[in-house]
Amino acid sequence: MPSVLQPNVTEGHGVCPRPACEPAAIINPPRRFSVFRSVEHLTADEQPRLLDRIRLTARLHQLSKRTEHAYALWIRRFILFHDTRHPLSLAEPEVNQFLTHLAAQRGVGRSTQSQALAAILFLYRQVLARPLADVGQLIRVKRHRRQPLVLTPQEVDRVLAKVEPPHDLVLTLLYGTGMRLMEALRLRVKDVDLDYEQIAVRDGKGFKDRLTVLPARLREPLRNKIELVRRLHAKDLAQGFGRTWLPQALALKLPNAAIDWRWQYLFPADTISKDPRSTAWRRHHVGERAVQRAFKSALERANLSKPATCHTLRHSFATHLLQAGYDIRTVQELLGHKHLKTTQIYTHVLNKGRGVTSPLDLL
Numbered sequence: 001m002p003s004v005l006q007p008n009v010t011e012g013h014g015v016c017p018r019p020a021c022e023p024a025a026i027i028n029p030p031r032r033f034s035v036f037r038s039v040e041h042l043t044a045d046e047q048p049r050l051l052d053r054i055r056l057t058a059r060l061h062q063l064s065k066r067t068e069h070a071y072a073l074w075i076r077r078f079i080l081f082h083d084t085r086h087p088l089s090l091a092e093p094e095v096n097q098f099l100t101h102l103a104a105q106r107g108v109g110r111s112t113q114s115q116a117l118a119a120i121l122f123l124y125r126q127v128l129a130r131p132l133a134d135v136g137q138l139i140r141v142k143r144h145r146r147q148p149l150v151l152t153p154q155e156v157d158r159v160l161a162k163v164e165p166p167h168d169l170v171l172t173l174l175y176g177t178g179m180r181l182m183e184a185l186r187l188r189v190k191d192v193d194l195d196y197e198q199i200a201v202r203d204g205k206g207f208k209d210r211l212t213v214l215p216a217r218l219r220e221p222l223r224n225k226i227e228l229v230r231r232l233h234a235k236d237l238a239q240g241f242g243r244t245w246l247p248q249a250l251a252l253k254l255p256n257a258a259i260d261w262r263w264q265y266l267f268p269a270d271t272i273s274k275d276p277r278s279t280a281w282r283r284h285h286v287g288e289r290a291v292q293r294a295f296k297s298a299l300e301r302a303n304l305s306k307p308a309t310c311h312t313l314r315h316s317f318a319t320h321l322l323q324a325g326y327d328i329r330t331v332q333e334l335l336g337h338k339h340l341k342t343t344q345i346y347t348h349v350l351n352k353g354r355g356v357t358s359p360l361d362l363l
Contacts, residue, residue: 074119092135103141110141148315162301167294176215178317181310185285187266210336233261318346
């Protein structure tokens with residue numbers, strides 16, 4: 001690679017390394033295949049091993065990188081649980097045994113068990129083309145409906161005041177807009193409308209788009225951030241880089257969009273890294289772990305006892321809007337909830353313990 005990148009380049013950004021203990025019979029060194037070719041079109045010499053096929057099929061079905069990684073991990077655990085036997089030699093009873101083991105012996109949560117089941121169903125339906133019949137009576141983990149943790153406005157102000165640059169803007173934006181962390185990190189410059197004071201959230205949870213409010217207090221900081229992104233992008237172009245990642249269909253439809261500064265990430269990473277899928281060198285967005293560490297550090301400096309996370313800012317956004325008298329349907333649209341029932345959990349937070357005088361205070 002050009003010497004200009006040497007002090008400012010990281011390889012495999014955002015990809016967890018494979019454990020060294022993975023058996024060679026299950027996990028093989030990754031091979032490069034076009035994401036547009038199906039496994040059946042490969043020659044005998046090109047035929048990938050099982051987990052390579054899983055990753056290839058996941059990309060053919062346009063699953064996110066996080067889902068692809070999670071499915072590969074669960075399928076690997078399923079195979080190791082049955083002593084590295086090939087999944088074609090396994091059937092419904094073995095699937096039932098593995099999922100029951102997760103619930104009874106491992107004590108995983110319901111969502112974790114459901115994710116493992118979805119990964120195995122994907123393996124048999126999409127990769128092996130052998131759909132499973134009824135897997136039988138599973139020991140299903142009981143779902144626990146927990147009330148979301150919410151900070152008071154004063155606590156939010158204390159925490160955000162302790163966040164150090166450069167992550168102060170993105171964390172403030174989480175509370176001011178109600179976005180999820182990855183929704184904020186994946187924002188492009190073009191998604192921010194300073195004049196109408198709104199932000200377009202693209203491909204949110206469930207691949208849905210929505211509009212959310214842009215706080216007037218953040219107009220100037222965002223304007224300055226956009227200008228910094230424009231300058232950084234011009235510098236990348238001058239060094240022979242500057243092509244951002246785009247979904248494949250969009251990359252074909254708008255071939256020049258990848259080098260347009262309006263399509264660059266609003267929160268770009270400090271370094272240029274190699275895309276683990278296409279092996280292209282480009283500037284990705286800031287990693288979520290860096291932002292999470294910044295929030296945790298600010299939480300400690302603010303001396304708060306509540307175990308809050310970045311997602312707590314989203315819960316606080318919704319709760320404080322309801323406290324301010326906004327309609328619950330408006331809050332639902334801003335949060336991007338599919339069902340109103342999901343948003344109603346914040347009304348429970350509002351009502352819990354409110355308006356009740358403890359009998360201790362009546363003594």
